[in-house]
Amino acid sequence: MVAQAEGVNVDVDGRDARFVVVSNRGPVTFSRSGSEGSGEREYSRGAGGLVTALNAVLRHRRDAVWIASAISEEDARVAEEALRDGVPYEVEDLKVVLVEHEGEAYDLMYNHLANPLLWFVQHGLYNLPYTPELGDSTKRAWEEGYIPVNENFAEAVARTLEASAQEGEEPVILVHDYQLYMLPLFLRERLGDGAFISLFSHIPWPEPDHWRVLPEYIREDVLRSLLKADVVAFHTHRYARNFARTAHEVLNVEADEEEGVIHTREREVWVRPYPISIDPDEFKKLAQSEEVLKEEEFVKDLPGKLLLRVDRMDLSKNVVRGFAAYARMLERYPDTRGEVTFLAQLQPSRGDIPEYASYARAIQRAVDEINEKYGTDSWEPIVLSMEDNFPRSVAAYKNYDALLVNAVRDGMNLVAKEAAVINERDGVLILSENAGAYEELGEHALTVNPFDIDEQAVKIYEAFNMPDDERTRRAEVLRQTVIENDIEEWVKAQLKDIAAHPKWRGT
Numbered sequence: 163m164v165a166q167a168e169g170v171n172v173d174v175d176g177r178d179a180r181f182v183v184v185s186n187r188g189p190v191t192f193s194r195s196g197s198e199g200s201g202e203r204e205y206s207r208g209a210g211g212l213v214t215a216l217n218a219v220l221r222h223r224r225d226a227v228w229i230a231s232a233i234s235e236e237d238a239r240v241a242e243e244a245l246r247d248g249v250p251y252e253v254e255d256l257k258v259v260l261v262e263h264e265g266e267a268y269d270l271m272y273n274h275l276a277n278p279l280l281w282f283v284q285h286g287l288y289n290l291p292y293t294p295e296l297g298d299s300t301k302r303a304w305e306e307g308y309i310p311v312n313e314n315f316a317e318a319v320a321r322t323l324e325a326s327a328q329e330g331e332e333p334v335i336l337v338h339d340y341q342l343y344m345l346p347l348f349l350r351e352r353l354g355d356g357a358f359i360s361l362f363s364h365i366p367w368p369e370p371d372h373w374r375v376l377p378e379y380i381r382e383d384v385l386r387s388l389l390k391a392d393v394v395a396f397h398t399h400r401y402a403r404n405f406a407r408t409a410h411e412v413l414n415v416e417a418d419e420e421e422g423v424i425h426t427r428e429r430e431v432w433v434r435p436y437p438i439s440i441d442p443d444e445f446k447k448l449a450q451s452e453e454v455l456k457e458e459e460f461v462k463d464l465p466g467k468l469l470l471r472v473d474r475m476d477l478s479k480n481v482v483r484g485f486a487a488y489a490r491m492l493e494r495y496p497d498t499r500g501e502v503t504f505l506a507q508l509q510p511s512r513g514d515i516p517e518y519a520s521y522a523r524a525i526q527r528a529v530d531e532i533n534e535k536y537g538t539d540s541w542e543p544i545v546l547s548m549e550d551n552f553p554r555s556v557a558a559y560k561n562y563d564a565l566l567v568n569a570v571r572d573g574m575n576l577v578a579k580e581a582a583v584i585n586e587r588d589g590v591l592i593l594s595e596n597a598g599a600y601e602e603l604g605e606h607a608l609t610v611n612p613f614d615i616d617e618q619a620v621k622i623y624e625a626f627n628m629p630d631d632e633r634t635r636r637a638e639v640l641r642q643t644v645i646e647n648d649i650e651e652w653v654k655a656q657l658k659d660i661a662a663h664p665k666w667r668g669t
Contacts, residue, residue, distance in 0.1 A: 179358070179660075180331040181226035182319055183216050186272075186341040188230030189256055192237050203236060205253055215438055218649040219336065219656075220256065227326070229318050231268070231311075232260040248325045261318045263311050270307020274299070276341045278515055283375050284340065284365050285478040285571045296377055304380055309344060316348035323353070333357040334660060337391070339364050347387035355428075358665055360393040360656065362436070365573040366598065367401040370408040385413050389426050392665045395434045395656070397574045397598040402435045430664055436655050437602055438574050442583045442645050449560055449584040453553035461557045465541050466501040467626055470562035470589075472555045472577045474511040475548065477521050480570045480594070480612050481508065485528040485544065487568070487618030492536050492543065495623050499536055502626060504544045505562075507555045522548070556580075562589040564625035567597055568612045574598035578607075582640040588633040590625035591640060592618070602647065606639045 195201030207213075220226050227250050232241040240251050241262040250257035263271075279300065282288050294300075323333050335357055337345050346359050373381055388394050389409065396402050403419045410417035416425040417433075424431040448454060461468070469488065473479040488504050508525065512518040529546045536543045547554065559581040567578050578591055578599045593600055593607035600609070608621045628636075660666055 178331050179334040180323065180326065180328070181219075182322060182333060182335045183219060183226060183228045183338070184230070184315060184319060184335060184342060184345065185216060185228075185338040186231050187213060188233070188237075188258065188260060189213055189217060189228055190253055190258060191234055192240050193234060194236055214441070215649060215652065216336075216338065218441070218653050221653075225257070227257045227259055227322055229259045229261060229315065229322060232262040238262045245321075248321075250322070259318055259322055261314055263314055267307050267310045267314075270303040271311040271341065272307075273514065274303035275308045277512060278517070279303075279376070279380075280340045280343075281365065281478075283372060284368050286366075286368060286372060287477050287570065288375065290375070294375065300377060301379070304377075312342060312344035313348050315342060315345055316352055319345075319349060320352040323357075335359045336656075337361040343384045344387045346390040347383075350390045358660060358663070359391040360395060360660070361388060361391045362395040362656075363401075363573075364397070364438070366571050367396055367405045367408070369404055370411045373408045373412065381412060385409050389413070389415065389424060389431050390428075391431060392429065392663055393432045393434055393656075393659060395436050397435065397437050398601045399435045400601065401573075401598070402433045406433050432659060432663060434656075434659060436652055437598070437647065438576070438652050439644060439647050439649050440576055440579050440583070441649050445556070445559075445580055445583050448556055451553070454556045454560075457551070457554040457557035458560065460554065461505070461561050464503045464505060464545060466503050467563040468558070468561055468587075469502055469504045469564050469566060469622060469626075470507070470558050470581075471504075471566045472507040472558065472581070474509045475518065475522055475525060476511050477517060478570050478572060480568045481506070482521070482524050482528050483612065483615055484566050484568050484618070485525075485532060487566075487615045487622060488544070489532045489536070490615055490619035491622050492532075494619060498623065498626070499543075500538065500541045503542070505558055506544060506546050507551065507558060508546065508548050509550045510548060556584070559584050560586050563587055564590045564592060564622060566592045566618075566622065567599070568592065568594045568610055568618060569597045570594075570612050572597040572599070578603055579644045582637070582644050585637065585641075588630070588637040590628055590633055590636065592621050592625055602643060603640060606636045606643070 190205045190207060192203060192205045195204050220228065232238045237260050241260040244251055244259050250259045279294065288294055319335060335349060337359065340363055346361055349357060349359055394405060396405065402422055406417040406419045406424055409415050409424055422433040424433060471484060473481060475481065492499050513522065529544045532543055562585060565581050567575055569575060575597045578593060582591065591603065591607040592610055593604055594612040595604065595609050596612055608625055610618045610621050
């Protein structure tokens with residue numbers, strides 16, 4: 163029984179697998195050239211950690227198919243072609259099936275259920291005395307949005323497998339993220355128990371009491387669906403234990419938190435942590451690109467030492483408290499004024515959700531107030547960018563003296579890993595104990611409670627005054643930790659567990 167992670171196929175006991183990857187976000191987005199979209203079909207590669215990670219999966223399976231939502235108008239045309247022709251659309255080394263959803267259903271799923279409810283519950287973002295306010299609108303978003311979109315995905319998977327079925331192949335379906343929690347159930351209804359199903363949640367799984375914020379019909383249906391999978395996976399042991407405990411308390415199933423096994427009447431479900439990572443060589447190459455070198459001129463011109471944060475403008479990232487902690491440091495330690503510049507590279511996120519729009523305004527207010535209070539003619543305390551400028555972020559990765567990652571709660575936080583690999587200044591990582599990356603990197607970072615502004619102020623100051631030999635030691639260990647547990651190791655760990663699982667072995 164050998165899982166050939168280096169090769170093209172996973173061949174276990176002479177049996178070959180047909181791999182299907184399913185996620186809401188796809189690896190490419192299609193468009194048309196020309197001013198009115200009348201030209202040739204074009205595409206752009208998807209960005210973000212999930213797309214990068216799933217591309218790593220597909221490097222091990224060149225014949226795998228990636229199924230994702232059609233977002234653009236041209237995506238919808240690609241979806242129609244795949245439906246008509248019965249074959250995936252091939253672009254570069256990818257086989258892609260895009261799924262077109264009814265517009266209102268997708269809006270209900272994405273903007274009314276997944277993002278403002280599941281995301282908030284799983285990141286602990288609600289102010290519970292006041293929010294959420296659940297009711298008929300929640301049920302409508304579930305029944306007319308989340309459920310139909312997941313059923314649409316299940317139909318697409320079933321069609322794809324039927325069209326490409328080959329004798330001796332057994333389907334392995336890798337489902338990703340919180341938009342698709344009901345997919346394992348709908349796949350079992352269509353495919354039976356023959357398929358091997360793994361679902362990976364890229365966001366935190368909360369404690370059982372937090373899960374109970376959800377209406378009973380959502381909290382129980384999601385858990386029942388996830389337990390139709392053979393593997394349910396997360397980034398950390400903590401999230402895996404929380405899931406096992408939640409399943410036990412809500413559904414009264416037999417769960418072994420330490421072994422990571424849940425027994426239902428139908429199957430043995432493995433609950434596993436697979437800490438996602440990056441491709442270090444890709445980032446080292448990117449760090450020397452022309453675009454990054456050009457942006458490095460801007461970064462190096464910033465006065466004093468560099469405090470950096472690179473984040474989406476998400477409530478979970480705790481941006482405003484980070485600015486407050488920096489201001490507290492300037493207040494407590496006047497010698498830092500003019501000597502430290504805080505570069506905040508923030509990517510807009512979910513601006514059509516009211517809470518996010520309000521948070522963006524709060525970020526701008528905080529920066530304006532701090533710059534007004536402490537700034538001088540020659541020094542701007544916080545340099546704020548509210549746009550997606552990845553080359554500048556990479557340039558800043560190379561040159562920071564301290565990196566602030568103070569998330570309220572994070573599934574992983576790849577910024578901490580990306581930056582550690584290419585930083586050239588022995589930069590110190592200041593890391594929230596609630597970030598998923600803390601399980602791997604916390605021992606070599608300065609730990610902060612994301613809610614304690616004074617503690618964060620002290621740790622920022624400590625980072626800039628750390629002895630050189632300690633900075634060097636910490637930075638080197640962080641770098642080696644990421645290099646040794648790269649994105650390939652993340653993939654191999656999952657393939658190894660598929661090979662070892664009783665379902666795959668037929669025991």
